[in-house]
Amino acid sequence: MTPFQASVIERVAPEGRSLGETDVREVVAAACPRGSAVGQKLLLIVPDLTRTAPVGLLFKTLFDQVGAEAAAFDVIFALGTHPPMPLEAMLRRLDLTPEEKRGRYGKVNLINHAWDDPGALAEVGTISSDEINRLSGGLFSMDVPVRVNRHALAYDRLIIVGPVFPHEVVGFSGGNKYLFPGISGPEVLNFFHWLGAVVTNARIIGNKWTPVRRVVDRAAALVPTPKQAFCMVVEGAEFCGLYAGCPEEAWERASDLSARLHITVKPRPFHTILSCAPLMYDEVWVGGKCMYKLEPVLADGGELIIYAPHIEHVSETHGKLIEEIGYHCRDYFLNQWDRFKDYPWGVLAHSTHVYGQGTFENGVEVPRAQVTLATRIPEATCRKINLGYRDPDTIRPEDFAGREDEGVLLVPKAGERLFQLENPPEWARLLPSL
Numbered sequence: 001m002t003p004f005q006a007s008v009i010e011r012v013a014p015e016g017r018s019l020g021e022t023d024v025r026e027v028v029a030a031a032c033p034r035g036s037a038v039g040q041k042l043l044l045i046v047p048d049l050t051r052t053a054p055v056g057l058l059f060k061t062l063f064d065q066v067g068a069e070a071a072a073f074d075v076i077f078a079l080g081t082h083p084p085m086p087l088e089a090m091l092r093r094l095d096l097t098p099e100e101k102r103g104r105y106g107k108v109n110l111i112n113h114a115w116d117d118p119g120a121l122a123e124v125g126t127i128s129s130d131e132i133n134r135l136s137g138g139l140f141s142m143d144v145p146v147r148v149n150r151h152a153l154a155y156d157r158l159i160i161v162g163p164v165f166p167h168e169v170v171g172f173s174g175g176n177k178y179l180f181p182g183i184s185g186p187e188v189l190n191f192f193h194w195l196g197a198v199v200t201n202a203r204i205i206g207n208k209w210t211p212v213r214r215v216v217d218r219a220a221a222l223v224p225t226p227k228q229a230f231c232m233v234v235e236g237a238e239f240c241g242l243y244a245g246c247p248e249e250a251w252e253r254a255s256d257l258s259a260r261l262h263i264t265v266k267p268r269p270f271h272t273i274l275s276c277a278p279l280m281y282d283e284v285w286v287g288g289k290c291m292y293k294l295e296p297v298l299a300d301g302g303e304l305i306i307y308a309p310h311i312e313h314v315s316e317t318h319g320k321l322i323e324e325i326g327y328h329c330r331d332y333f334l335n336q337w338d339r340f341k342d343y344p345w346g347v348l349a350h351s352t353h354v355y356g357q358g359t360f361e362n363g364v365e366v367p368r369a370q371v372t373l374a375t376r377i378p379e380a381t382c383r384k385i386n387l388g389y390r391d392p393d394t395i396r397p398e399d400f401a402g403r404e405d406e407g408v409l410l411v412p413k414a415g416e417r418l419f420q421l422e423n424p425p426e427w428a429r430l431l432p433s434l
Contacts, residue, residue: 008245008253018238021057028061031228031244034069041072043155045178046162048077048085049093050286052416053163053232054239056095062159062230063105074109076151078162078182080189081346082286083316084112113149113183121147121185125222127215135214136195137434146219147185153225160229160247164254166262166418168292168353169196171210174231174258175251176220186344188219194345197330197352201292202428206263206418208255211434217248233257263418269299271407274400275414277308284322284373285315288354289415291371295356296428297419299407303370304356306414309392311375314385318347326386327351329358332365355386357427 009030011023044062046055059075067073075094077085085093090110091101101108114120126145133141152158164174169192181189196204196212204210220227231254233241241257243250275290290306298304314322325343330352333340340348357368372388374395382389400410411419421428 008243008249010241010243010253012241012257013239018240019242020239021061024057024061024239024242025065027230027242027244028058028065031230032062032066034065037066037070037157039069039071040156041154042066042070042074042157042159043151044073044075045078045158045160045182046075046093047178047182048079048082049089050082050280051163051165051173052280053234055093055161057239058161058230058232059094062161063108067107072109072155073107074111074151074155076111076113076149076183078178079113079115080181080184081115081317084114111151115181115184115186115189120149122150122153123147123185124153124224127188127218127222131218132191132215135218136211137431139198139211139434140191140195142191144191144215145185145187146180146222147187148179148223149183152179152183152223155225158223158225158227160227161232162230163232163234164251164258165416166206166258166293168201168205168289169193169349170212170216171204171207172213172251172255172258174254175229175247176216176227178229179223179227179247180216180219181346184219186346188215190345192216193349197349198334199430199434200330200357200427201353202295202357203430203434205292205296206259206420207430208252208259210430220247233261235261262416263420265420265422266297266409267422268407269297269302269421270404270409271299271302272400273298273302273304273409273411274395274397275304275306275411276397277306277311278413278415279310281308281311281415283311283313283315283319284354284375284377285318285350287311287375287415288350290411291354291356293415293418294409294411296424297409297421298356298369300368302407303372303388305372305374305390305395307374307392307395307397309374309376311373312377314377314381318344318350321347322351323381323385325351326384327355327371328365328386329355329360329367331358331360335360
């Protein structure tokens with residue numbers, strides 16, 4: 001542990017209530033006592049706008065507590081491979097007006113992570129093939145170089161501020177995931193996304209200790225800068241829990257609360273699911289979460305519709321590659337590995353996560369269920385990338401409401417709540433050996 005905090009400090013709202021600014025101030029004051037940052041350079045690591053959380057409240061409270069005494073108090077946005085954020089979006093994430101940024105918060109530098117700029121990255125070590133074999137449960141044996149944004153090495157303390165939700169690649173988001181892939185270089189990022197895809201979304205999501213989490217924590221251990229995390233648990237607009245401490249321990253406690261609040265259990269699967277993407281998902285690259293969180297309750301042979309009339313493209317960063325390879329099941333790639341091994345593994349992983357379970361035998365791919373886009377992406381493009389198409393203007397979400405007994409599920413705001421079955425099939429269970 002770093003000297004500024006000896007243990008995890010937590011505040012959990014009683015049932016039916018939520019945390020307020022007073023609760024946040026008390027946790028921040030205990031975790032970052034005045035005088036603990038005198039002359040230090042602090043770097044906050046925060047998510048972009050594709051995560052629901054009161055990030056601005058934490059940012060402002062931390063600034064009030066230690067911003068004046070710190071030599072630097074800057075913010076880097078954990079974009080992973082997401083596009084750079086314009087200033088307006090950065091300010092919105094931090095709940096700042098342009099006037100506030102120029103005035104009270106003028107000392108704060110706002111930094112976009114650049115995962116594909118070698119000059120922005122520094123290598124901090126390598127996870128050896130023997131370690132990868134152990135961490136992955138024997139699925140892989142290869143050296144994985146670990147690079148991180150250079151800013152992570154130029155400060156005296158890294159402060160992670162972000163929410164915890166069930167997550168398709170790592171099990172639960174948060175904690176060291178804001179380092180990897182948040183401000184990561186491509187090698188380790190691509191590796192562990194593909195590791196998660198090989199295990200499959202259905203077996204990873206909603207499980208705390210996964211092979212990917214082990215790799216992420218191992219990579220984070222190579223970053224020498226002291227780290228502190230404020231892990232938030234939110235439900236809709238309600239701020240339910242806040243955990244402050246070292247990233248591993250704060251995340252572990254937050255994920256327990258997330259498991260209780262963010263997982264809905266259903267007695268039977270649904271043959272039709274209308275999964276409505278919120279506006280914060282502005283491309284399929286992130287809107288795919290509307291599939292990931294619902295795959296466990298999608299019936300064999302059923303259809304999941306990602307309803308997002310506001311989405312106009314697949315991915316600003318990876319769209320051309322996705323149009324080239326399409327969306328497919330895991331075995332489509334594994335059984336043709338020589339053909340696909342040189343593509344970015346993170347893109348392959350995204351492809352399998354959106355497509356879901358399926359088989360590829362004797363050159364024929366058969367999906368377990370159909371995934372359909374109801375977006376502004378043209379039908380020809382949807383067919384080209386191997387997904388179904390529906391005209392979003394022909395869909396009325398209210399027509400899907402109140403029909404669960406018929407096997408029809410409407411999810412008005414999809415992407416953060418996980419749906420699971422009371423008795424999940426074998427393909428949706430994390431293998432004991434992993």
